[in-house]
Structure formats: structure tokens, C-alpha cells
Amino acid sequence: MKHNVASTERGSALMAVIGVMGVMMVITLTLTTSTLYSLDFTRSTRASVQSVAAAESGVSAAQLSLTQGACQPTYSRSSPQFTANVSYSLSRVDNVWLNGCPATGVAALRLRVESTGSSMTALAGEETRVEAIFEYDAAVPPGVRPSGAAMYLYGGVVFMNNADLLVAESGRAAIQVKNGNVSCSNNTVIEGDVVVSAGNLNISGCAIEGNAWASGAATLGVVTGNLTAASVNLNAAGRASRIGGVYTSYTAGTPIPTVPAWVDVNYAPGDWVDANGVPYKVTPIGLSCTIDASMLAAAANGGKPIIINALALCPLGVTAVGTVKLTADVVIFANRFTFINNVQFQSSTAARHKLWFITPDLVADHLPTCGAPQGDFWMKNSFTIAATIDAMTYTPCRFNAVNTFEWRGQLYANGANDFKNNTRFESAPLGLPGIDLDTGATTVGGSAGTVAELGNMTSMRDVSNE
Template sequence: MAVGLILMSLIMTSIVGAYGSSSGTRAGVQSQASADAGIAAAYTGLFTAGNCAAQSTPGTYSSGSAPAYAALVQYDAGSGWIGGCPTATATRVKIVSTGLAQANGVNGASSGNSSKVEAVFAYLTPGVDASGVGMYLYGGGTVESNSTLDLSEASGAGLMIKNGSLDCSKNNTVINGSVLINGNLTFTGNCTVNGSAWVAGAATLGSGSVRDNLTAARVSPNPPGSHVGGTYTQSAVVPAVPGWAEIGYTPANWIDAAGIPYEVRTVTTAAACKLPDGSLGGTIAGKPVIINALGCPGGPTASNNTTVRLTSDVVIFAQSFDFSSVNQLKFDSSSSAAHRVWFVTPDYVGTDGLPTCRRSPAIENQGNFAVKNGFTIDDPISAMLYTPCAFDGNNGFEWRGQVYSGQYSSVKNNPVFTFVQVGIAGSDLDIGAATPPITRAQPGAVVSRRDLG
């Protein structure tokens, strides 16, 4: 009798334990699903302007009935995570969701009664996203004669060449930053790279030096000795250079931070094609403008000693920009406000992944961006040049921003270049891929997702 009671007790204990275990598993599945539902609710809500702030507790999406959850929104605008709805300067959003089981576990199986999930997303806002390196010279280029390039703000290589070589000749050129060349690197003068160099072909160092590390298929002299301050690695395998970004004349891609399309102003007469010695900007003060100068023969013109004072962001589309005969052309701000200017020569062959400079037919007659004798982009203005043709910079120009050229380009005779990331509408220059415009702030791709318990 006693043995039977003991056996019965053991059986009942086993049944109750199993029931508790199964109820705990069920609760865990339910609470996990509830937490995921909270992530989905917050993610979806962030696509609608004002939805986050309109919640009963702003920044918190919650449901008291099954699936029950509380999802808290945080954002990062560059200084760490802040609780609440994302601002216009946010670059990431985090959603932390706690979900509850519809039926709790029993007999102590309570670990699954609640689950917590964290998901981080990119946060996309209207406007031109900054991307790309300081100098992207698809077809290669030459840097010489006391050139000073400050590319130190780049996280990796600040100068990239996709299909060509970098020739550094003549006197005392200094590149403050690193270079990535899918071709050869040739120093025939006293040239210095204050960073590292990755060279898919031959690195001929001459009288020059690389302060940090050098990776190249071949090097001369070999070994490089004091020409390389760090380590020399013999290898033709170098980091990938992004492909060519195809930029056409597509005004619809240009959206401001409020989601409003840029004003478009078309100029064709000689007077209208001439850059003003004075203010230039949108019709509405502070609002950006596209100046369509594609119909200006030879591109925009300017007189000597001209200062163009920007009152807003300005995009200038032209078949070419030839300022080589202009002495002292400066772009400045009309106030202390920072503005951007884009000089864009469209690539009309937008499907081949290659720069196409149509120097003929005459209807297009595309040409280089050429500057000489005191061309200046003055702080707080930053400039982005995009051309499938060449950049021809001579005689003391000063540039803040980026240069993105398709054909073999020149940087000569005492120029000063400072990298400021600007980017361009319609493309992510970091990867050389098209990006569709967005008209409202919204979450983007998943950065990370994890269960917190």
C-alpha cells in the first residue's frame, strides 16, 4: 500500500512537472511573438510622420491585449542613444520591445512569461546623403608641384582610382591620408603619402615615401627600405574600389530635408549663363535650386574677380565647366550659414557602369571641369564635382569638398584640397550604386537584431 502511494506520488509529480514545462514553453513562444509584434508595430509606425509622437506615451508603442507588448523607441544622432522619437538628424533607430505571454507558465515555469527583443535599423531622412571619398579619379590622374591634399577625414583611403594610375611628379606634393589605386603608383618627384597605400600594380617610389604601410604587386626599389615607414606587403590583392556611379539630369532625385523637390531654373541666354558677382540661390530664401545650364554653349561663364555668394544650396548642371581663363573666381556664403554647391556634368550613358564623356555630338559637346588662377571654394561652402570627363585643376585653386571624375585628371601647381563629404542625389558613392529618393523620414535596413531575454 505504501509503495503504491509513493509510486502514485512520483507519477503525479512527473505529470505536474511536465505540464509546467510545456506551459513554460508555450508561454515563451507567446511572449516572443508578442515582442516581435511590438517591433513590427513601432517599425511600421515610424513610416508615418507624427505617428511616434502621437502615441499615448510618445516614443512607446504598446498593446494591453494579446499580443501584449511595450516597444520603446530610441535614436542615435551621432552622440549615443537617446530615448524618444527620432529627430531629423538621426541616423539610426533602436526599438526595444518587451512581450508578454497570453497564458503564463505554471508550477514555477515562469521564465517564458516575458521576452525582450532589440532591433536596430538605419534611419533615412530626405535630402542628399553624404557619401564617397575626397577624390575619386576613375581613370587615374597626376598630382604635382606643391600640391597639398588633406584627405585625413576619410575613414579609409581618401583618394581612389578605379582603372588607372596615380602619377606624383615634380616638387613637394603632400597627400595627408591614404590612397587606393587599381593600377600603378609612380613617384618621380619628392612626393609624400602621410598614410597607407594599396596599389594593385607597381609602386615606383623614386624620391617619394609612404609614411605607413604599402601593399603593391611590385615595388621599386625592392626592398623599399626607408621609403615605407610601416610594412611592405607584396600582393596584387587590394581592397575593392567602388564602381562608377551613373548620374544623369534627373531633377526628381533632388529632394530637400523637408521632402520638397528642389526648385528648377533653366538658363540659356548669355546673360543668364554668366555667374553673378553677388548672390545666387533659390527664389525662396534659403531653399535649394537646380540651375539647368545644359543649354549654355561652353557651360557657365564668369568674369575675373567674381565672388558668387550662395544664399542656399545650389546645383549647377552643365555640359562642361571651363573657368581656365577666369582669374579669381570664388564661391562663398552670403552669411555665416553653410551651403553646398554641386557642379554636375551628366553621364548620358547610364547603364554601362563606365564614365562616358560625350565630347561630340555638338548638341552635347561635353568637356572638362577646368580651373586656373585662384578658383576658391571658401569655408563654410563645400562643393561636389561630378563629371564623366576630366578635372583639370591648375595654379593655386582651393577646394573644400569632393571631386569625382571619369577621365585622367590633373591637380597641379600649388593647389590646396580639403576633403569635406558632400555626396550627390541619386547615388551612394560609397558603393557606386543608385539610391531612390525618399520624401519622408523612415526606418531603413536592419543593422542588428538580438534577443535580450
């Protein structure tokens, strides 16, 4: 009996031991599984952290290079491992991006860096992609940049007697008047848009082949496009026959194209730099105060641009005689210009050249100031800018053209008292150094150009799942 009890007790003990061993095995397996999972999780976490750090390193590498003025389409490195691609946008708001670095002269406003970083562990496929967006000021190449309307006539203009004005330009009013009236008559044709910011539009004897805006009254003529004016001298039937588009009655708040404020241009020869980065050479005019072949030969600069300064030596201004042939781009500063009887400017070869006639505005107040001894720009009795020359006049005084003239280029003047008798004008924008004539904004340094500049980072985000 005692033997049976002992056997039973030994069997019970064995079962207990086996049970404990089973529990220990379960615990051991659980701990092993947990440990292996933790190791995998740790490796995955480490790989994720590494890929994020690598992607952000790509952004930093691109940012450093761009801050130093060097742009590459792609940046890459093996440790940490990343590939960063650059793109740019011409807008501050849309999501249209162009791959690569903006070329010189392209007005990019933002840069984007998309960087893909990879982990350095053996775990395959662990990558992170981040996107960083930066503000950007694009590089401006050297040289005078074309801008502005074909004719900016601050105080108004009178066109008369067979004027043919080819001033049509896409995207802006080609003839702009800030504070005055526009009047034209006797078979004058204006091929382009006209805006009169604060004044009347009297075109009773001419046609505007384009759109017209005036804050004051309009007296028609013909407008082939749309007309906006405070009033018009026609009833509904008359408007239908003389206005090709829609008539809008102007009241305060009616949108019309903006005419920028007057830009004051003084004598600053250091602002003039050509497209190759070469400063214009300053040379005085002769005692005769006459622009002619001998004077230009003495001022020659080996085909490089020159500035003729006649301000001090010729207080009463300059003139020209006969045919004047240019061998380079020329800027002439004078208190006034008077060209009478068969004067022509042309290139000495088939090469095109540019010519500026400038009477400086000595008072920086955003208003045209014509002070003594300055005077008007005058052309009388046949004056020609040949097809090989693009010419611009800037004067805070008045512009006068009488009795047959042909001009290809741009006008920027206080106004025009006389613009009559067989005159022909064809638009060719030249601009002024360091000035945006479309807005009136100026840039320090004139036409020397500027390097690209990376601005602030406006955002950075993970785009791995996009």
C-alpha cells in the first residue's frame, strides 16, 4: 500500500515538472520571438532615421551650393546616400515646375529641391523623399534691358496730318499718357492701344487700330477695339459704327491699364554696361557741339559702346548735320537737341546699332522737370532714323517733330506739342539701364546685371507617399 502511494506521488511530481518545463518553453519562445521582432524593429527604425537624415542632407547640400551662386540640376552623394533634383517655377503660387536650373535671363521666382535619401543598413527599399521650396531672385544678365511703352508722353500729345504710328505691342498700352490729353486729326492712324490715365481722348480725325482707355471724355474718330471713357460724343447708333468692340463708361474704380509714374534719369555714366559686361566709354563732344563723322571718328572705341557727354561743354545743346553713321552703340547726353534740314542717323555697316538721346532730369521727384538751360527736342524738315538703328529719346522737356520724319525706337518725354506732317514711327523697345519702364522700378548698379540669389525656405515636407 505504501509502495503504491509513493509511486503516485512520484508520478504527480513528474507531471508538475513537465508542466513547469512546458511553461518555461512557452516563455522562452515568447521571449525569443519578442527579441527577434525588437531587433527587426530597431533595424527598421534605424534605417528610416538614416533615410530621412540622408534626404535632408541632400536639401542642405543643394541649399549651400545655391547660396554660393552655383546651381546644378542634380546633387548626389554616396555617404550619406542621396540624390537631390532641382526645378524652378515662374510663379509664386502655382504648382508648375520646370526641371533643372533656370538659365540666365529666365525670371524664375521659386526653386524646388526634391531629395531622395537611402539608409546605409542592409535593409532594402528604405528610402525617404522630401521636398523643399525656396524663394529665388533670378540672375539678371548685363546690358540695357528693353522695357516700357513705345511712347510714354507724360503731359499729352498732339498728332496731326498723316501720321502713321506703328506702336502695337502685346500685353501693354503702346501709347501712355500720365497727366494730359491725346489729340489726333487729319488722317492719322495709330496701330496699337492707347491709355490716357488722367485726361481726354480727342481722335475726331483719326483712327486707333486697337483699344483705348481715357479717364476723361472721348471724341471719336474710329476705335477698332474696345473703348473705355467717361463719356463719348456719339449716341448708341454712332458708337456701333465707330467702335469695333465694347464701350464701357468710365467711373472711379473702373479698371484701366496702369500708367507708371515718371522715372527721373540723371547723368550716371557708370550705370551703362553692355551685354558683354563692358562699360560704355565716356568721351566729350567737340567745341562745335555737332554730331558728325569727324566727331564720331575721334570718339571711336573699337566698335564698343560710347557715351558722348555734351552737358558742360554745350550748354545750349547739340545738333547734327547730314548723314551720321554709327560704328557702335551710342548714348548722347545734352541739355537739348535740335536737328534741322535733312538729318539722318544710320549704321556704318549692315550691323544694327542702338542710339539714345538723353536730356537728364536733375530733380528726383518722379515728375518731369525741364530747367534752364535745358530745352525741347526738335526735329524739322526731314529727319530719319534708318532701319539699321533703334533710337530712344528721353527728355523731361517736350518732343517736337515737324515736316517729315521717320523714327524706329522709343519715346519717353514730358509730352509732344507738335507731331505732324507726314510722320512715321515704328516701335522698337530699348529701355534704360537699371530701370523697368513698365513699372517704374529701379535697380542699383544700372545695367551691370546681378547674380542669382537664393531666398528663404518657405516649406519642407515628406513626399515619400506622393
